[in-house]
Amino acid sequence: MPIDEGLRSELSKSGIFTTTLESIYNWGRKNSVWPLQFGLACCAIEMIATSMARYDLARFGAEVFRPSPRQADLMIVAGTVTKKMAPQVVRLYNQMPEPKYVIAMGACAISGGPFKQGYNVLKGIDRYIPVDVHIPGCPPRPEALLHAFITLQQKIDAQTMRGPNRARHFDPDEPSEFPVPEFGEKDLVPSKNLSVWKPPVILREA
């Protein structure tokens, strides 16, 4: 139950600090996001630069890149997702424990990028897994990844434990796994997961 803001400021004037379980929980969660150590292409170089001293992702509590999905909260899809790699990406996402988040980094990960017309590149990883933050750029600068990270932190902070805006892991009805595509005759089968991806509606003037 959210505290009335007036009551809270009244209490803080007389030296009483009040908070909610929810804000403490979200504060802890947003400042200890551990990304999966997982790079697919050139964007991974920028991701590495972001985690190093100059851009210092550690300021946001996310410097611990975990080599196992069992210990990771955040998947940064950094680079071109080829159709050969897509099943592995989805499977890794499935193997991460809740609560989990995805940042699609760079033009390739969000849409296929310069290889969109190619036969072997997935046209955006959001066709298979729910992406929280998309970053454009080819590749995005480390500042862009930091910005995406701060955006994700804001998103985590706004999530509640009850109600319609609750985080995924509080909802028992949310699926724990997304279908892993398989190699078909011409394309991945299924070629998209319509429960997470809505095809863009193209409006043409008559």
Next chain:
Amino acid sequence: MASDYSPNLFLAVFLFVALGFALTPVILSNLWSRFFSPAKPGPDKSAVYECGLESKGDAWIQFRSDYYLYGIIFLIFDVEIIFLFPFAVAFLDLSFGAFLAMMVFLLLLVEGLVWAWRKGVLTWR
């Protein structure tokens, strides 16, 4: 006054504190996960982690144990080399007794090598 207490009492207190220190966070986090974070297992999530690839075959396979003999022989001669270096450096200043001792040491090791060789350990089957 100083001898009023039993030293075992301290041990009991420390044991209690240590157990509480170790178990309280575990119990709290278990309670938290029971009420706030429902477990969602699934076939993929519970599968063996293999870099995103599906694992093939069984993880419980047998390794050949023959290698350990190679390992032991290598280790012995590796240590021998360490002894040979100071021996070679101080060779001209050594007394005859020291020289003899070193030769006996070498002889024992060479004897072991000959034994291992004749036993057929050095042949990989």
